[in-house]
Each structure stands twice: as structure tokens, then as C-alpha cells.
Amino acid sequence: MIKVLFFIAICSMASFSADSENGAKLYKKCIACHGADGMGKKSQKAPMVAGQFEWYIQEQILNIKTGKRENNNSKKMIPYVKNLSDSDIADLSLYISQLPKRK
Numbered sequence: 001m002i003k004v005l006f007f008i009a010i011c012s013m014a015s016f017s018a019d020s021e022n023g024a025k026l027y028k029k030c031i032a033c034h035g036a037d038g039m040g041k042k043s044q045k046a047p048m049v050a051g052q053f054e055w056y057i058q059e060q061i062l063n064i065k066t067g068k069r070e071n072n073n074s075k076k077m078i079p080y081v082k083n084l085s086d087s088d089i090a091d092l093s094l095y096i097s098q099l100p101k102r103k
């Protein structure tokens with residue numbers, strides 16, 4: 001019984017909503033290419049990501065991580081995302097989606 005309750009507790013923690021504070025910490029590794037404000041960098045061929053839909057960001061990070069989205073540019077990003085867990089990716093996606101868009 002205790003084991004079952006423990007299992008339920010772990011599951012509910014895993015499905016707990018994304019944490020943009022953790023996302024902000026993780027985003028530090030992305031700044032070199034995407035900019036602190038998420039505006040991207042032409043020199044790195046890194047696109048603007050600020051204010052993009054959360055679900056879209058999440059999907060792209062996953063696709064780049066798994067190699068589903070692969071080209072000479074996206075390859076540069078793999079070392080930075082290959083060790084991210086699903087919940088880290090969710091946290092990052094929430095954080096990035098909340099950065100203000102360029103007007």
C-alpha cells in the first residue's frame with residue numbers, strides 16, 4: 001500500500017506543471033545563440049524564439065534532440081539539448097514562451 005501511494009506521489013510530481021524558474025536557469029546555456037532576450041542571432045543562424053507558442057518550442061527542441069529535425073544548423077544545438085529531460089524541455093519551453101515578442 002505504501003509503495004502504491006509513493007508511486008502515485010512520484011507520478012503526480014512528474015506531471016506537475018512546468019517551472020519557468022528552472023527554465024530560466026536552463027536557458028543560460030542557450031543565450032550564446034538565441035540571445036538573453038530570445039531574439040536570436042543572425043551570426044549563429046539561430047532563430048528568434050521569444051514569445052513563440054510553448055507547444056511549438058517543446059516540439060522543436062524534442063525534434064532537434066532526437067534528430068527528427070536535422071540540418072547543418074540544428075546540429076549545432078544538439079550538444080546543448082541532448083541531456084535535457086522531458087521536464088527540463090517543458091520548463092524551458094514555458095520560460096521562452098513567456099519572453100516578450102519583438103513588436
Ligand code: HEC
Pocket residue numbers: 026027029030031032033034044045046047048049056057058060061069071073074076077080081092
Ligand atoms: C550553438 C548555437 C545554439 C545553441 C547554444 C542553442 N541553439 Fe537553438 N537553435 C540553433 C539554430 C542554428 C537553430 C535553427 C535550426 C534550423 O535551422 O533548423 C535553433 C533552433 C531552435 C529552436 C526552433 C525555433 C523555431 O522557430 O523552429 C528552438 C525552440 C531552440 N533552438 C531552442 C534552444 C534552446 C532551448 C537552447 C538551450 C538549451 C538552444 N536552442 C541552444 C542554435 C543554437
